[in-house]
Amino acid sequence: MNDDQLHDLASRLHSASIRLLRMVRREDRATGISPPRLSALSVLVFGGPMSLAELASAEEVRAPTMSRVVEGLVADGLATREADPDNRRKVRIAATPEGRRRLEAGRERRVRALRERLRRLADSEQRALARGAEVLERVTR
Amino acid sequence: MNDDQLHDLASRLHSASIRLLRMVRREDRATGISPPRLSALSVLVFGGPMSLAELASAEEVRAPTMSRVVEGLVADGLATREADPDNRRKVRIAATPEGRRRLEAGRERRVRALRERLRRLADSEQRALARGAEVLERVTR
DNA sequence: GTACAACAGTTAGCATAGCTAAGGGTTTGG
DNA sequence: CCAAACCCTTAGCTATGCTAACTGTTGTAC
Numbered sequence: 348m349n350d351d352q353l354h355d356l357a358s359r360l361h362s363a364s365i366r367l368l369r370m371v372r373r374e375d376r377a378t379g380i381s382p383p384r385l386s387a388l389s390v391l392v393f394g395g396p397m398s399l400a401e402l403a404s405a406e407e408v409r410a411p412t413m414s415r416v417v418e419g420l421v422a423d424g425l426a427t428r429e430a431d432p433d434n435r436r437k438v439r440i441a442a443t444p445e446g447r448r449r450l451e452a453g454r455e456r457r458v459r460a461l462r463e464r465l466r467r468l469a470d471s472e473q474r475a476l477a478r479g480a481e482v483l484e485r486v487t488r
Numbered sequence: 489m490n491d492d493q494l495h496d497l498a499s500r501l502h503s504a505s506i507r508l509l510r511m512v513r514r515e516d517r518a519t520g521i522s523p524p525r526l527s528a529l530s531v532l533v534f535g536g537p538m539s540l541a542e543l544a545s546a547e548e549v550r551a552p553t554m555s556r557v558v559e560g561l562v563a564d565g566l567a568t569r570e571a572d573p574d575n576r577r578k579v580r581i582a583a584t585p586e587g588r589r590r591l592e593a594g595r596e597r598r599v600r601a602l603r604e605r606l607r608r609l610a611d612s613e614q615r616a617l618a619r620g621a622e623v624l625e626r627v628t629r
Numbered sequence: 630g631t632a633c634a635a636c637a638g639t640t641a642g643c644a645t646a647g648c649t650a651a652g653g654g655t656t657t658g659g
Numbered sequence: 660c661c662a663a664a665c666c667c668t669t670a671g672c673t674a675t676g677c678t679a680a681c682t683g684t685t686g687t688a689c
Binding site (some may be wrong): 356358362363364370457458459468470474475483487 | 489491493494495497498499500501502503504505506507508510511512513514542548573593598599600602603605606607609610611613614615617618619621622623624625627628629
């Protein structure tokens with residue numbers, strides 16, 4: 348593909364991703380967790396326990412912001428914050444079983460909403476989407 | 489595709505979309521516009537002038553929240569807010585040329601960042617992605 | 630045509646989420 | 660061993676989210 352074609356493809360993928368997430372985001376209200384907390388919790392659940400700096404970097408916010416988001420998660424019983432034994436400057440933040448459960452339930456609602464849309468497609472379209480998704484997963488990794 | 493396969497596909501598309509937008513979002517700092525304002529401006533640029541209620545609904549926020557986001561956009565010269573001549577309860581909100589220009593520039597940076605990633609793919613992968621993108625565009629419309 | 634309900638948006642007031650600057654405790658390195 | 664670098668938190672500000680209440684406009688019932 349030439350440069351213009353790649354640019355066009357990037358533009359389409361970008362727009363479609365925005366619309367896709369706008370759609371499924373409607374389901375999040377049912378979790379009872381605010382968007383920033385839900386997003387941080389998601390990073391913890393899928394990325395495993397990590398330091399504050401790592402979590403802040405993953406969420407593209409500064410350390411003080413994440414410090415208070417974590418404070419909220421801990422207050423709600425969705426995460427734990429404990430000192431790192433190896434380096435006592437660091438904190439080790441982890442999702443609790445309750446946090447994991449609530450996040451998974453929310454994610455399940457999102458995925459279900461998307462699945463219902465995919466159901467309407469022809470089988471050939473679904474397979475085209477599956478092949479595209481495989482490539483896209485590598486691109487974003 | 490059966491239900492489990494569709495569920496798996498939905499899950500992959502969901503994750504990939506999240507990671508894709510997380511990637512390109514890094515470019516937004518250069519716009520000098522906050523995420524909520526940038527997102528609202530994007531709706532105005534691509535959707536054309538609209539009422540406060542329409543804009544609030546598109547952004548999934550309540551009217552008072554959008555009222556103040558628009559206030560910020562107007563203060564920064566990125567949007568205008570004028571009374572609807574047909575129904576004076578309504579306001580007609582529109583992007584200014586300056587707003588359109590700043591948004592387009594930001595979007596261009598995002599798309600360019602994504603394009604550079606797509607460039608590394610094999611041609612067959614790029615074509616598979618293009619076919620998948622076409623389907624995805626219809627799904628999210 | 631007047632009263633009144635419904636509607637569109639703003640204002641008020643609160644909690645949360647973003648930032649920078651500054652401070653406290655912990656490691657590291659000269 | 661002490662100063663610099665590091666990691667996080669605290670302080671204090673602005674912006675963004677909400678609900679409740681208010682203002683002004685439109686529609687409607689009588």
